[in-house]
């Protein structure tokens with residue numbers, strides 16, 4: 001039996017870069033968390049400790065800061081593409097680059113240089129490049145988009161076995177924190193416009209779908225995104241079911257007509273799924 005080296009990659013995780021754009025006295029803030037992961041001719045560093053092929057993770061981190069200064073931080077996906085292409089095009093030993101980005105929102109308070117952190121929602125992007133003449137793929141997305149419908153949600157007709165205690169319901173709260181990623185067909189979208197529209201589609205479908213399960217809502221949300229955005233071919237979603245249980249107020253002589261709930265934080269159902277067009281090209285390496 002031989003023991004061999006399997007797939008590997010290396011990089012710098014959680015590079016927190018804040019870029020202040022100073023347009024005259026009026027400032028704009030971009031606040032990113034960037035991860036860079038590279039792979040290529042890395043057998044020797046693992047097998048013999050020869051580092052000749054290694055572009056250090058320290059250099060990767062420095063490159064992110066230098067690019068933020070040199071190019072500014074434009075659209076999230078564009079900044080990711082710039083970095084990913086740089087690593088594979090400038091280093092003969094690096095064949096694949098993956099750049100993961102999260103962006104935190106700062107909203108203007110008043111005046112030119114005061115900001116308040118926006119909601120918990122985070123915009124995300126993942127860029128994968130095999131070199132400018134190789135395959136490239138881009139995923140856009142978001143996480144922690146927390147939404148709630150206070151009615152318009154039912155759940156009944158499910159399997160009952162000897163361990164089932166859940167009561168069927170025709171009216172419940174449906175709440176979740178959406179994590180979603182969507183795959184672009186190409187690499188030259190109007191990224192910000194596409195992101196805003198996909199986010200609106202997710203929210204619109206959540207709000208207007210009369211839900212018989214979170215699974216059905218998930219599918220409706222993915223369908224809405226792909227139906228409205230031809231530049232996209234696949235949506236992957238992960239949605240915790242943020243359970244809200246009706247409190248029994250009978251001991252206090254009160255009824256509870258879907259008004260008072262206990263918001264449980266754990267355990268929670270976790271509903272995950274992919275929605276894709278039937279002509280979607282094979283899933284590229286961006287997902288992995």
Ligand SMILES: O=c1[nH]c(=O)c2[nH]c(=O)[nH]c2[nH]1
Nearest residue numbers: 155166212213214215241269
């Ligand atoms: O929308 C739901 N889907 C389920 O699969 C499920 N299971 C459960 O206990 N509650 C719910 N709700």
